[in-house]
Amino acid sequence: TQLLEQSPQFLSIQEGENLTVYCNSSSVFSSLQWYRQEPGEGPVLLVTVVTGGEVKKLKRLTFQFGDARKDSSLHITAAQPGDTGLYLCAGDNTGNQFYFGTGTSLTVIP
Amino acid sequence: EAQVTQNPRYLITVTGKKLTVTCSQNMNHEYMSWYRQDPGLGLRQIYYSMNVEVTDKGDVPEGYKVSRKEKRNFPLILESPSPNQTSLYFCASSQRGKTEAFFGQGTRLTVV
Numbered sequence: 001t002q003l004l005e006q007s008p009q010f011l012s013i014q015e016g017e018n019l020t021v022y023c024n025s026s027s028v029f030s031s032l033q034w035y036r037q038e039p040g041e042g043p044v045l046l047v048t049v050v051t052g053g054e055v056k057k058l059k060r061l062t063f064q065f066g067d068a069r070k071d072s073s074l075h076i077t078a079a080q081p082g083d084t085g086l087y088l089c090a091g092d093n094t095g096n097q098f099y100f101g102t103g104t105s106l107t108v109i110p
Numbered sequence: 111e112a113q114v115t116q117n118p119r120y121l122i123t124v125t126g127k128k129l130t131v132t133c134s135q136n137m138n139h140e141y142m143s144w145y146r147q148d149p150g151l152g153l154r155q156i157y158y159s160m161n162v163e164v165t166d167k168g169d170v171p172e173g174y175k176v177s178r179k180e181k182r183n184f185p186l187i188l189e190s191p192s193p194n195q196t197s198l199y200f201c202a203s204s205q206r207g208k209t210e211a212f213f214g215q216g217t218r219l220t221v222v
Contacts (some may be wrong), residue, residue, distance in 0.1 A: 040215070041215060041216070045210050048210060
């Protein structure tokens with residue numbers, strides 16, 4: 001069962017461009033996390049959003065949790081080559097099980 | 111340094127030969143879990159553990175076993191590995207009730 005769908009699956013952009021990655025579900029989550037994974041490494045947590053409509057900023061990254069707590073977006077402003085990686089969203093519905101999205105592979109070309 | 115340590119990082123084995131992938135965390139976390147990562151399917155939870163001696167099935171538990179005899183260790187056991195278990199495996203831990211998960215570096219398993 002794939003509860004979280006991410007789009008796009010692949011994204012290749014030039015340095016300096018803006019981009020948005022989406023994470024959608026038909027399920028309600030008590031919280032949602034975004035992770036970034038680099039080749040050969042495990043995912044590293046970027047942010048957790050908990051409240052519907054919540055917006056969090058991490059330098060050039062802006063995360064938003066949907067009002068109904070079913071979806072989220074990640075917006076990157078002026079992308080840098082160091083932003084290259086696999087971006088994963090993950091939802092927590094009961095606190096026991098975590099569900100990960102399919103991932104968005106981002107490549108930022110210098 | 112806070113970390114989750116998996117071993118081995120790489121493993122090639124033959125069908126049917128029992129193997130264990132170890133996972134250890136030094137953060138005194140109650141919650142630990144195992145995931146497999148496959149192209150196009152993302153990370154899928156295999157098993158999780160809320161505390162010592164408490165384990166539960168995730169989304170894809172078939173063909174796997176786990177144990178949690180100590181708080182810091184959560185080994186993943188494949189009693190009779192098959193080629194469809196070829197994958198990248200991650201162990202993760204977190205504080206109970208917290209959503210921030212710390213991941214190990216992964217174990218790339220190939221079953222031939």
